[in-house]
Amino acid sequence: MHIGSEFKAKAVDILKNALKIYSPSLRETELAFFLMDTMKKLGYDDVYIDDVGNVLGSVSAGKSKLMYVGHMDTVPGIIPYREEGGFIYARGAVDAKSALIAMIVAGASLKSENLNGKLTVACTVDEEGSSLGFKHILRKGVDVKYVVFGEPGGVEVITIAYRGRVQLSIKCKTRSGHAGSPWAFENAVENLYEFYEFLKEKIGESYSTRTFSSRYYTTSTSITWIKGGETSNIIPDFCEAKLDIRIPPHVKAYELIEFSRKLSKDFTDKHLGVQVEVEPEEYCDAYEANKSSMLLNILRESIKEVRGKHPKLIRKTSTGDMNLLAGLPINAVTYGPGDSTLSHTDVEKIDVEEYLDSIEVYRLTALKLLKSC
Amino acid sequence: MVIVLECSECGGRIKIPDDVLEGEIFSCPDCGMEYEVYINNGKVELKHAEIEGEDWGE
Numbered sequence: 001m002h003i004g005s006e007f008k009a010k011a012v013d014i015l016k017n018a019l020k021i022y023s024p025s026l027r028e029t030e031l032a033f034f035l036m037d038t039m040k041k042l043g044y045d046d047v048y049i050d051d052v053g054n055v056l057g058s059v060s061a062g063k064s065k066l067m068y069v070g071h072m073d074t075v076p077g078i079i080p081y082r083e084e085g086g087f088i089y090a091r092g093a094v095d096a097k098s099a100l101i102a103m104i105v106a107g108a109s110l111k112s113e114n115l116n117g118k119l120t121v122a123c124t125v126d127e128e129g130s131s132l133g134f135k136h137i138l139r140k141g142v143d144v145k146y147v148v149f150g151e152p153g154g155v156e157v158i159t160i161a162y163r164g165r166v167q168l169s170i171k172c173k174t175r176s177g178h179a180g181s182p183w184a185f186e187n188a189v190e191n192l193y194e195f196y197e198f199l200k201e202k203i204g205e206s207y208s209t210r211t212f213s214s215r216y217y218t219t220s221t222s223i224t225w226i227k228g229g230e231t232s233n234i235i236p237d238f239c240e241a242k243l244d245i246r247i248p249p250h251v252k253a254y255e256l257i258e259f260s261r262k263l264s265k266d267f268t269d270k271h272l273g274v275q276v277e278v279e280p281e282e283y284c285d286a287y288e289a290n291k292s293s294m295l296l297n298i299l300r301e302s303i304k305e306v307r308g309k310h311p312k313l314i315r316k317t318s319t320g321d322m323n324l325l326a327g328l329p330i331n332a333v334t335y336g337p338g339d340s341t342l343s344h345t346d347v348e349k350i351d352v353e354e355y356l357d358s359i360e361v362y363r364l365t366a367l368k369l370l371k372s373c
Numbered sequence: 374m375v376i377v378l379e380c381s382e383c384g385g386r387i388k389i390p391d392d393v394l395e396g397e398i399f400s401c402p403d404c405g406m407e408y409e410v411y412i413n414n415g416k417v418e419l420k421h422a423e424i425e426g427e428d429w430g431e
Contacts, residue, residue, distance in 0.1 A: 160397075212375070213387040213399045291394055300396070312409060312422070313397040 003109055003363065008356055011105040014038055015355060018097050019090035020081050025073040025129040028053055032072060035104065035123050042108035044121070052136045055123040059107045064143050065117035066295075066369055068107065068362065069134060069321065070100025070150035070336075071127030075344050086352055093350040095343035096127075099150030099336030102355060106362035115370040120144070127321055130282065134321045146295040146331050146369060148362070149322050152338030153314065155354045155361065156307050158299060159334035161216060161315035162323050164247040164286035166256050169240065170195065170264070173275040176230070176237035186273045188239040189228040195267050195276050196223050196241060202263055207251045216315035217248045242281070246317060253283040284319065285326040293331035295369060302364035306357050335361070378419055382406045389417065398422050 003011070023031040035055045039047045044057035055072070058064075074092040081090045090097075100123060107121045124133030153159045172192035177185030200221045207219040221243060228239030247256060257280045264278040289296055303311040325332050337358035342348050374391040385403030389410065397410045399419075407422035 158396075211388070212390060213402045215400060291392055296394075300394075310396050313394055315398070 002360060003105075003356075007105075007109060008359075011101070011356065011359055012352060014105065015098060015101045015350075016081075016083075016088065018101050019088060019093055022078055022091065023072050023074055024076040025126045026132075028072040028125045032123065032125075035072065039104060039108075039121070042104070043111045044108065050136065050140075052132055053125040054133045054137060056137075057107075057121055059110050059119045059121075060113075060115040060117065060370065062115070062117045064120060066146045066148070066366055067120045067122060067142065067144045068103040068148050068150065068366070069122045069124060069137075070103050071096055071124045071133065071321075072100065073125055073128050073133075075128050077346065079346055079348055087349040088352060089347070089349045091348060093348045094152045094338035094340065095348065096151050096336055096338070098338055098350045098355045099152065099358065102337065102358045103148075103150050103362050106359045106366060109359075109363050110366055110370075113367060113371075115367075116372075117370045119366050119370060124321075131321050131324065134324060138324055142328075142330065144330065146293070147322075147325065148295070148299070148365070149320060149332065149334040150336040151320060151334045152336050152340040152343060153334065154312075154339065155337045155357050156303060156309065157312045157314055157335075158296070158303070159316055159320075159322075160289040160291070160296065160313045161249075162287050162320045162334075163216060163317055164249075164251070164253055164284050164323060164326070165282070165319040166243075166245040166247065166253050166260075166280060167282040168243040168245065168257070168260060169279050169281050170199075170243060171277045171279075172228075172239045174235075174237050174273055177235045179233045179235055182235055185235040186271070188236040188274075189226075191271065191274045192226070192228065192239040192241055192276070193223075195264065196243065198267060199243075199260060199263055199278075203245065203256070203259070206259065207247070207256070211248070211250060214315055215317050217250075219245065219247050219251055220317075221245045246319065247286055249286040249288050251286075253280075253285050257283065284323040287323045287326045287332070288315070289333050290331050294372070295331045295365075296333055298368045298372075299333060299335060299361070299365045302361045302368065305364060306360045376417055378417070380404060380406055380408075381419075381421075387419065393417055 047057035126132035174186035229236035380401035408419040
């Protein structure tokens with residue numbers, strides 16, 4: 001049974017209204033109240049806004065088995081709302097309000113079904129920031145077997161893996177001096193950069209094993225921010241930088257952090273007058289979906305039923321909220337409509353037909369999963 | 374266990390897990406060509422992927 005035309009029209013209307021509300025990270029309140037009100041009107045049970053601003057609601061009773069997680073926030077930057085040629089242009093059209101609203105609407109369509117378990121839909125805050133919203137949900141306790149994260153990849157694509165991430169702060173201290181005699185003083189900026197290149201080389205040597213042929217299985221290190229120096233005629237005595245390191249499943253974040261700390265001690269010991277310190281700021285391991293899980297197989301079959309062909313299964317070289325489930329006994333995948341290459345750009349747009357098909361997929365997946373368990 | 378297939382562009386060795394599912398995307402480590410897995414009469418084969426298999430996402 002598919003969603004009727006009247007329900008589809010309502011689904012498009014809800015999406016349009018959600019897209020017209022500007023909701024950059026940590027400024028989701030207006031959207032949260034809109035979604036809470038919408039979910040109540042759609043018949044969700046136990047709809048509430050939690051301590052950090054997430055909106056949650058459930059469908060059906062019984063044991064909680066499946067959670068759909070979508071995020072309310074977007075990156076900053078308003079894109080003027082417009083509709084053209086079957087597309088809607090707006091900030092969040094791709095990343096990721098279309099997935100979020102599709103999940104909400106799909107859940108609502110199951111109200112009259114006789115399900116053997118509960119679906120919870122969580123609309124989270126701050127996914128584009130430090131994932132404050134989903135981290136709060138995890139701290140409160142997630143008692144489900146299956147989670148689907150709503151992020152763009154395309155209606156015929158399932159994201160089955162993300163690389164892990166380690167964000168390191170590097171600080172270098174030396175003694176400042178006159179720029180007229182640079183040979184007499186250690187330059188904190190130059191030493192920090194020398195350490196960065198040394199660290200990057202060592203990480204490449206130690207963690208470069210490629211299990212399978214995909215960039216997902218590699219480790220990559222990038223310097224993403226650097227600041228040092230006081231004025232133009234003094235040798236800098238302090239420099240700070242941030243590194244962004246993405247890691248595959250066989251590299252554990254805590255091991256990489258300890259490895260980096262040891263190298264900073266070795267560098268300090270070998271360079272008189274130079275002190276380098278490395279500290280982690282954020283970290284998470286890679287996540288790879290269980291390929292034999294019922295969730296993945298039902299989602300694949302649902303996409304085949306709606307779109308007529310099996311989906312592509314991709315491993316992203318980036319990191320997402322799904323990573324926060326690494327090591328937990330929860331099967332998760334990421335799925336949602338939209339061309340992810342448009343995420344964070346000023347040309348975000350969603351194909352309305354693709355959005356509507358994704359509702360069908362979310363609906364079928366929940367229906368089959370909650371009837372079979 | 375690993376299945377090793379040949380890249381049709383450069384002859385590179387593409388390593389794939391033996392529990393691979395139809396639709397998974399892999400790339401040639403030598404030339405970077407993206408491939409999608411399909412199963413042909415129980416045998417794992419590759420075809421050129423129509424979309425970029427990996428992207429930056431978040």
